[in-house]
Amino acid sequence: MTPATLAPPRPAAQQPDWPDRTALLAAARELSDRPPLVRPEECDRLRGRLAEAATGHGFLLQGGDCAETFADTAPGPVRAKLALLAEAAALIEPSLGRPVTVLGRMAGQFAKPRSQPTELVDGVVLPVYRGDLVNGAEPTAGSRRPDPTRLLRAYDHAHDAVSVAREGAGREFFTSHEALILEYENALTRRDPATGDRYGLSGHYLWLGERTRQHHGAHVEFAATVANPVGVKLGPTADADDVLALAARIDPDRVPGRLSFITRMGSDRIRDLMPVLVEKARAEGIEAVWVCDPMHGNTYTTSGGLKTRRYDDVLDEVRGFFEVHRELGTRPGGLHLEFSADAVTECVGGPEALTEADLAERYTSTCDPRLNRVQTLALAGAVAGMFTGFRG
Numbered sequence: 129m130t131p132a133t134l135a136p137p138r139p140a141a142q143q144p145d146w147p148d149r150t151a152l153l154a155a156a157r158e159l160s161d162r163p164p165l166v167r168p169e170e171c172d173r174l175r176g177r178l179a180e181a182a183t184g185h186g187f188l189l190q191g192g193d194c195a196e197t198f199a200d201t202a203p204g205p206v207r208a209k210l211a212l213l214a215e216a217a218a219l220i221e222p223s224l225g226r227p228v229t230v231l232g233r234m235a236g237q238f239a240k241p242r243s244q245p246t247e248l249v250d251g252v253v254l255p256v257y258r259g260d261l262v263n264g265a266e267p268t269a270g271s272r273r274p275d276p277t278r279l280l281r282a283y284d285h286a287h288d289a290v291s292v293a294r295e296g297a298g299r300e301f302f303t304s305h306e307a308l309i310l311e312y313e314n315a316l317t318r319r320d321p322a323t324g325d326r327y328g329l330s331g332h333y334l335w336l337g338e339r340t341r342q343h344h345g346a347h348v349e350f351a352a353t354v355a356n357p358v359g360v361k362l363g364p365t366a367d368a369d370d371v372l373a374l375a376a377r378i379d380p381d382r383v384p385g386r387l388s389f390i391t392r393m394g395s396d397r398i399r400d401l402m403p404v405l406v407e408k409a410r411a412e413g414i415e416a417v418w419v420c421d422p423m424h425g426n427t428y429t430t431s432g433g434l435k436t437r438r439y440d441d442v443l444d445e446v447r448g449f450f451e452v453h454r455e456l457g458t459r460p461g462g463l464h465l466e467f468s469a470d471a472v473t474e475c476v477g478g479p480e481a482l483t484e485a486d487l488a489e490r491y492t493s494t495c496d497p498r499l500n501r502v503q504t505l506a507l508a509g510a511v512a513g514m515f516t517g518f519r520g
């Protein structure tokens with residue numbers, strides 16, 4: 129397979145301020161000589177599963193860390209996350225009456241868009257942590273300096289995670305991450321010699337975040353030129369024109385399963401904001417997969433300065449998502465979660481009734497608060513009860 133171009137052609141939001149662009153291009157060039165991490169035919173297979181989810185003949189369960197760290201790609205954490213995904217999927221399957229497709233937010237989920245470029249730590253202004261692909265989480269000037277050699281380390285760690293996942297694959301397995309750092313994504317984009325199509329082979333499914341979905345931006349351009357199934361986050365500012373423009377740019381040929389919209393509106397807004405988007409898509413014949421991310425619209429910061437989410441808000445956003453689809457006669461296609469397989473204390477509420485006072489106990493996320501194992505399974509159990517009224 130031949131590497132595609134390395135340079136992003138359009139303005140790219142949320143890119144790190146790399147101090148050494150020569151080193152960045154050298155790392156990207158080296159990356160472009162490495163073998164791809166996943167195979168085009170696997171991406172096609174996932175696209176087929178997503179096409180089923182779009183029409184109510186399947187369901188997607190996507191989840192993992194907010195910011196996957198390099199340490200998270202060790203065999204233990206990878207197996208634990210895959211086992212939790214499988215367990216959660218098994219809770220949903222009986223009521224769905226179909227297999228649930230599991231999609232790890234892993235093996236490349238190393239780069240983070242941020243609200244602010246800097247933060248104040250003990251009176252010192254530091255660049256924010258942008259994920260292990262870019263810089264270190266440790267709050268020192270040296271660690272926070274973007275380091276292009278991390279692109280290569282990211283590849284190695286993603287490779288480790290994929291290898292572990294392939295070994296134990298008892299269930300069909302796919303990887304996904306936010307396509308954020310374009311030098312990394314472009315360097316791993318290859319033409320499939322069998323078809324001539326370009327694929328982003330850093331993962332099976334790639335998504336664009338709320339902060340990088342500008343219609344004429346470099347991320348949308350990237351998504352438009354790869355044949356993978358791709359997702360676009362839609363937050364509360366998204367309108368029907370965004371849905372049409374994104375579909376026109378990314379999926380002009382309306383390939384089933386190719387495009388998903390991942391809504392993340394917040395529990396208090398989903399019921400008001402989502403119907404117009406879904407109706408517009410339907411009216412225009414856009415058969416996107418509708419996926420619910422009940423995490424990112426429900427984050428708040430405690431008085432102690434920790435980011436958290438209420439389990440009840442997360443559950444309520446999922447309920448709202450299902451209600452809207454039930455009312456419109458459209459299909460809930462999947463769920464996108466940030467979770468940990470460990471007993472972390474990052475989101476409040478849930479079966480253990482975690483409080484804000486509990487959060488400091490085991491808060492290990494380097495970015496957003498994740499559901500713990502108990503909260504994840506409780507949510508999956510609740511989702512299993514939401515499919516009534518959709519059969520047929």
Ligand SMILES: O=C[C@H](O)[C@H](O)COP(=O)(O)O
Binds near residue numbers: 194241
């Ligand atoms: O995971 C999503 C974003 O990267 C995250 O919510 C941004 O967090 P911030 O507001 O702390 O930058």
Ligand SMILES: C=C(OP(=O)(O)O)C(=O)O
Binds near residue numbers: 194241337339392424
């Ligand atoms: C950055 C993320 O979400 P969003 O783009 O929806 O804010 C994320 O999924 O971690």
Ligand SMILES: [Mn+2]
Binds near residue numbers: 194
């Ligand atoms: Mn997040």
